[in-house]
Amino acid sequence: MTNSSLTTITAKAAPEETQSCWSCGTMRAVHFCAACGKVQPPVPVDYFTFFGLPRKLNLDISRLEKDFYELSRKLHPDLSARASSQEQEWSLQQSSLLNDAHRTLKDPIRRTQYLLQLEGVELEEQSKTATEQARSAGELKKQIVPPDLLEEVFELNMQLEELRMHKKMGEDDPALIEEIGRQKLELEEKQEALLRELKDHWETWDGMIQRQQNGQPVSEEERKQERGKLVDLLNRRNYIRNLVRDVSEVLEN
Amino acid sequence: MGSDRIVGIDLGTTNSLVAFMQGESPVVIPGDDGSNLVPSVVALDSNNQPVIGNAARDSLIETPERAVYSIKRLMGRGVDDIQEELKFFPFRLAEDLQAGEVLRINLGERTFTPPEISGYILRQLKRNAERFFGAPVTKAVITVPAYFNDAQRQATKDAGRIAGLEVLRLVNEPTAASLAYGLDKKQNGIVAVYDLGGGTFDISILKLHDGIFEVIATNGDTHLGGDDIDNLLITIALDDTLGDLGLDLRRNAEAVQAIRKAVIETKIALSSQASVKLDIELPGGKRYLREITREQFEQIIQPIIGRTVGPCKQALKDAGLRPEQIDEVVLVGGSTRIPKVRALVKELFHREPHTDLNPDEVVALGAAVQANILGGGSEATENMLLLDVTPLSLGIEVAGGVTDKIILRNSTIPASATQHYTTQVDGQANVAIHVLQGERELAKDCRSLARFDLKGIPPMAAGMARIEVKFLIDANGILHVSAREQRSGKEAEIQVQPSYGLTDEQVEGMILDSFDSAEEDFRQRQIIEARNEAATILAALDKGKKSAAWGHLTTDEKKKIAKMEKALVAVNSEDDYQAIRKAIDALNQGTTRLAELMMDSAVSVALKGKTMDEVDMGGGPTAPHPVAKAEFE
Numbered sequence: 001m002t003n004s005s006l007t008t009i010t011a012k013a014a015p016e017e018t019q020s021c022w023s024c025g026t027m028r029a030v031h032f033c034a035a036c037g038k039v040q041p042p043v044p045v046d047y048f049t050f051f052g053l054p055r056k057l058n059l060d061i062s063r064l065e066k067d068f069y070e071l072s073r074k075l076h077p078d079l080s081a082r083a084s085s086q087e088q089e090w091s092l093q094q095s096s097l098l099n100d101a102h103r104t105l106k107d108p109i110r111r112t113q114y115l116l117q118l119e120g121v122e123l124e125e126q127s128k129t130a131t132e133q134a135r136s137a138g139e140l141k142k143q144i145v146p147p148d149l150l151e152e153v154f155e156l157n158m159q160l161e162e163l164r165m166h167k168k169m170g171e172d173d174p175a176l177i178e179e180i181g182r183q184k185l186e187l188e189e190k191q192e193a194l195l196r197e198l199k200d201h202w203e204t205w206d207g208m209i210q211r212q213q214n215g216q217p218v219s220e221e222e223r224k225q226e227r228g229k230l231v232d233l234l235n236r237r238n239y240i241r242n243l244v245r246d247v248s249e250v251l252e253n
Numbered sequence: 254m255g256s257d258r259i260v261g262i263d264l265g266t267t268n269s270l271v272a273f274m275q276g277e278s279p280v281v282i283p284g285d286d287g288s289n290l291v292p293s294v295v296a297l298d299s300n301n302q303p304v305i306g307n308a309a310r311d312s313l314i315e316t317p318e319r320a321v322y323s324i325k326r327l328m329g330r331g332v333d334d335i336q337e338e339l340k341f342f343p344f345r346l347a348e349d350l351q352a353g354e355v356l357r358i359n360l361g362e363r364t365f366t367p368p369e370i371s372g373y374i375l376r377q378l379k380r381n382a383e384r385f386f387g388a389p390v391t392k393a394v395i396t397v398p399a400y401f402n403d404a405q406r407q408a409t410k411d412a413g414r415i416a417g418l419e420v421l422r423l424v425n426e427p428t429a430a431s432l433a434y435g436l437d438k439k440q441n442g443i444v445a446v447y448d449l450g451g452g453t454f455d456i457s458i459l460k461l462h463d464g465i466f467e468v469i470a471t472n473g474d475t476h477l478g479g480d481d482i483d484n485l486l487i488t489i490a491l492d493d494t495l496g497d498l499g500l501d502l503r504r505n506a507e508a509v510q511a512i513r514k515a516v517i518e519t520k521i522a523l524s525s526q527a528s529v530k531l532d533i534e535l536p537g538g539k540r541y542l543r544e545i546t547r548e549q550f551e552q553i554i555q556p557i558i559g560r561t562v563g564p565c566k567q568a569l570k571d572a573g574l575r576p577e578q579i580d581e582v583v584l585v586g587g588s589t590r591i592p593k594v595r596a597l598v599k600e601l602f603h604r605e606p607h608t609d610l611n612p613d614e615v616v617a618l619g620a621a622v623q624a625n626i627l628g629g630g631s632e633a634t635e636n637m638l639l640l641d642v643t644p645l646s647l648g649i650e651v652a653g654g655v656t657d658k659i660i661l662r663n664s665t666i667p668a669s670a671t672q673h674y675t676t677q678v679d680g681q682a683n684v685a686i687h688v689l690q691g692e693r694e695l696a697k698d699c700r701s702l703a704r705f706d707l708k709g710i711p712p713m714a715a716g717m718a719r720i721e722v723k724f725l726i727d728a729n730g731i732l733h734v735s736a737r738e739q740r741s742g743k744e745a746e747i748q749v750q751p752s753y754g755l756t757d758e759q760v761e762g763m764i765l766d767s768f769d770s771a772e773e774d775f776r777q778r779q780i781i782e783a784r785n786e787a788a789t790i791l792a793a794l795d796k797g798k799k800s801a802a803w804g805h806l807t808t809d810e811k812k813k814i815a816k817m818e819k820a821l822v823a824v825n826s827e828d829d830y831q832a833i834r835k836a837i838d839a840l841n842q843g844t845t846r847l848a849e850l851m852m853d854s855a856v857s858v859a860l861k862g863k864t865m866d867e868v869d870m871g872g873g874p875t876a877p878h879p880v881a882k883a884e885f886e
Contacts, residue, residue, distance in 0.1 A: 072465065073641060078638060081421055103668070
């Protein structure tokens with residue numbers, strides 16, 4: 001098996017972590033020793049750093065998967081079943097970190113949420129501190145009904161309630177079901193559109209990070225603004241996702 | 254190499270098997286009765302000693318109160334969980350059981366927990382393997398249903414320890430099956446494994462990628478299998494006897510077991526025949542007669558096998574796949590021999606399922622492959638790596654009795670999640686955490702895994718403490734929790750005690766034959782077994798000498814046999830079991846022609862119209878001779 005550029009990138013991403021392998025003494029990368037293959041003690045790093053990636057939102061998914069498989073072949077506990085209990089423990093820690101990182105980064109929404117968390121944005125739903133922080137920082141918080149959707153959502157909720165009642169009584173209302181089904185499709189389209197919009201903003205974000213990497217100044221104001229846009233889009237998208245879920249539940253039951 | 258040998262074990266609801274990697278392919282290790290399957294039945298003999306497997310099966314009918322089967326259904330469960338089971342299974346629970354306690358089962362005058370019963374089955378498999386290798390076996394990979402929760406997994410691991418086995422890994426049964434299949438067909442693609450066994454159902458969807466077996470989604474039902482079909486047929490028979498014959502046999506354990514045996518045979522026969530006649534002798538000399546056609550059978554079982562559809566559809570949905578995107582479907586478990594089940598699978602996945610490997614053995618074979626991988630691998634398993642998932646979401650209870658999911662189902666394991674807690678009042682020293690497993694919104698609808706307290710938080714103002722709790726699901730699918738108060742840096746490791754689990758001390762006290770792995774103990778047992786076998790073959794040879802076939806041997810052959818016989822007698826009095834075995838094998842080889850001749854004469858006599866009983870076979874070399882044995886029973 002060939003070692004991809006992964007190890008080098010990883011080493012570059014965390015240059016301050018250059019240490020020697022505990023087993024063979026060679027200078028090592030973060031996860032395993034390129035020389036002797038031994039798993040290394042886990043170093044607390046964020047998921048992007050773990051994969052040797054910059055904190056950008058666009059990423060090459062097939063490349064991520066390839067790296068995931070390659071690292072799995074080095075870090076999985078199956079490979080250290082005969083090693084010392086210390087090595088087994090490291091392997092368990094490292095491979096859970098690998099899996100957590102892969103799971104988070106491969107999904108566009110989770111990836112965006114995670115990056116915002118790294119940026120210090122608290123995304124926990126209904127979280128009081130998040131509301132207060134957002135208010136004091138002048139940023140938007142999740143789970144506020146997007147104002148332009150208010151009327152539509154109110155109407156839909158009424159219809160859902162009506163359908164629930166009908167179903168409870170054992171009545172059939174094909175016209176209402178059709179109407180709600182139509183709205184569900186619309187919502188799903190809206191959800192798609194929001195994902196596209198979110199992805200457009202990834203470009204802006206990534207461009208900003210690139211500028212910073214190239215040594216150009218990025219003002220805290222600009223960063224905050226971009227964060228705010230991403231949070232807003234995530235909120236809208238999550239709100240609509242929840243609506244779609246509610247509608248599906250009522251329709252399926 | 255002997256002590257490093259890792260075996261793969263399928264600890265099944267109905268049957269259990271042990272396998273290992275012989276060269277480049279996995280093989281099942283037979284028991285001393287020559288059978289690959291060890292029925293998962295444990296009984297107490299008249300001396301209150303446990304007997305396992307085929308030897309225990311008869312006592313299910315003769316002394317049902319001293320025997321237990323399908324113990325897997327009780328693993329990791331509490332008394333509240335099993336009320337449904339008790340309607341159909343003759344489990345005799347200890348009278349003084351408390352809710353939340355590990356179950357205890359009465360067997361005769363003795364009492365056992367489910368992990369102990371499973372431990373006896375595992376020990377039998379361990380012994381079979383040791384007998385086969387002529388060396389101690391202390392390490393194993395054990396399979397569990399993919400949909401087993403944390404408590405059920407922990408209980409299985411405990412059973413291994415009780416049996417004197419270090420459980421290197423718990424592997425999910427459908428995943429193990431895919432390893433056995435994948436060994437021959439190293440290819441890429443999407444595979445669905447449909448596993449309907451004696452008591453559990455699993456569906457797993459995997460992505461095969463250059464030797465990596467990545468589970469994408471799994472689903473199932475840990476209480477759905479062939480047992481349920483049997484119970485349905487038993488219920489029908491009991492209703493019939495009550496209605497037609499006025500006989501209420503529901504409390505008659507012997508009669509119920511006799512009916513059970515008959516309906517299982519009927520079920521199996523209906524997979525190859527269009528119609529089967531049930532004929533059961535009942536107490537009081539009456540008979541229960543009924544003909545069941547395959548059509549009727551298929552109607553009867555429809556509600557049961559129909560319950561596999563939901564999990565299959567959910568797994569496809571979770572994997573984000575349509576049925577057409579599945580490249581291969583593999584069938585596992587004895588219940589997939591039922592033609593109706595095969596038809597259902599075909600309909601679900603739009604393709605003909607694979608059945609090349611024996612569905613009873615494929616899981617054990619896969620476990621052997623995984624054992625080989627853990628042992629460092631070989632040419633055959635090079636580059637093979639299993640990436641499995643957790644079948645159920647892990648959550649914690651938050652305000653309002655709601656489950657906050659922190660690791661979602663189908664996450665690749667090992668997986669972890671970190672949560673932060675704080676204190677509500679000044680100087681609060683403890684924080685209670687309730688860990689749950691399941692998909693439901695409310696905590697009360699999920700399975701309670703454990704409640705534990707974070708203790709010894711240094712005195713601080715309310716909200717000042719910052720306790721970081723890390724939840725980690727290991728490669729066995731078992732949860733570990735650790736906690737740290739971040740301001741003081743105080744660390745508190747917490748071992749999650751499953752709600753219906755055994756403590757370490759309890760397991761320690763249950764370990765069977767604590768010296769089982771000790772060389773001397775092992776050697777003693779081997780000597781006794783070898784001498785028993787030697788006695789059997791020597792007795793068989795004596796009988797063979799008196800048979801007509803003896804006369805057909807050449808003088809040279811007779812001389813050779815006599816020499817080998819003498820050699821065996823000579824080593825038999827010594828303490829070298831390996832020498833005894835060698836001499837047995839030699840004599841076995843040397844008498845092959847004698848055995849064949851005896852068989853030929855038996856066959857020719859039978860062809861002349863005589864029954865076997867009328868022919869004086871002289872017994873023949875019975876026990877260890879594989880060829881002769883089958884014919885002389």
